[in-house]
Amino acid sequence: MIKILGINGSPRANKSRTYFLMERALEVCRSLGAEVEVIHLSNFYIAHCGGSYSEDKDSCNIDSCIRINDNFKLILNKMLFADGIIFGTSVHWFGVSSLMKTLMDRLTSAENKEKLFDGKVAGFVAVAEEEGAMSAILQMVSAFNFMGFLIPPYAFVYSTGFYHDISKDIEAIEDARRMGRNIMLASKMIKNVNNWWD
Ligand SMILES: Cc1cc2nc3c(=O)[nH]c(=O)nc-3n(C[C@H](O)[C@H](O)[C@H](O)COP(=O)(O)O)c2cc1C
Numbered sequence: 732m733i734k735i736l737g738i739n740g741s742p743r744a745n746k747s748r749t750y751f752l753m754e755r756a757l758e759v760c761r762s763l764g765a766e767v768e769v770i771h772l773s774n775f776y777i778a779h780c781g782g783s784y785s786e787d788k789d790s791c792n793i794d795s796c797i798r799i800n801d802n803f804k805l806i807l808n809k810m811l812f813a814d815g816i817i818f819g820t821s822v823h824w825f826g827v828s829s830l831m832k833t834l835m836d837r838l839t840s841a842e843n844k845e846k847l848f849d850g851k852v853a854g855f856v857a858v859a860e861e862e863g864a865m866s867a868i869l870q871m872v873s874a875f876n877f878m879g880f881l882i883p884p885y886a887f888v889y890s891t892g893f894y895h896d897i898s899k900d901i902e903a904i905e906d907a908r909r910m911g912r913n914i915m916l917a918s919k920m921i922k923n924v925n926n927w928w929d
Pocket residue numbers: 741742743746747748749750820821822823824825826858859860861862863894
């Protein structure tokens with residue numbers, strides 16, 4: 732069975748516009764047979780990255796990062812069991828939310844030596860009031876592609892200007908549904924591939 736994880740970086744959790752769009756993709760994944768789980772990052776505590784990589788590249792690794800007394804290990808475990816992950820963020824100052832950024836920074840420990848995300852598929856959602864949704868998406872794309880995630884076509888969903896009622900953004904909802912289909916397709920295609928990238 733394909734497992735899809737939604738990671739919502741909006742501090743407004745299940746009331747957020749980001750989650751509204753993410754859920755449109757996830758309901759398609761469910762209807763195509765996936766087991767789906769959602770993490771609202773605001774329900775967890777993740778400490779800031781201490782930047783050990785910048786002092787000594789070898790010291791940045793999973794063993795030391797999961798020893799920190801917070802919820803990082805729990806979230807990492809869920810990520811490692813997923814075949815596909817949809818990352819969502821509200822746009823905060825033209826980029827990702829601090830919740831999403833903190834997770835991205837800490838995940839350096841999973842990328843630095845072991846390449847733990849090779850073979851996983853990623854899609855992205857960002858919601859802004861006016862400006863910055865694509866910057867936030869590209870910020871996530873840059874990091875998560877560097878971490879080994881495969882990003883299929885039509886995997887970016889963004890909404891701008893539907894402040895009062897996101898359910899009226901028909902185009903973004905359709906994009907989210909299409910992303911759900913593509914995340915499933917890509918996850919199935921690569922599930923049994925054993926030899927990953929260079
Ligand atoms: C701290 C903060 C910074 C924000 N910065 C931006 C911004 O740079 N550009 C923008 O268009 N909207 C900005 N907004 C508005 C949110 O992106 C907007 O309300 C969005 O719909 C929130 O999504 P959510 O409901 O998923 O949390 C900001 C909101 C907050 C709280």
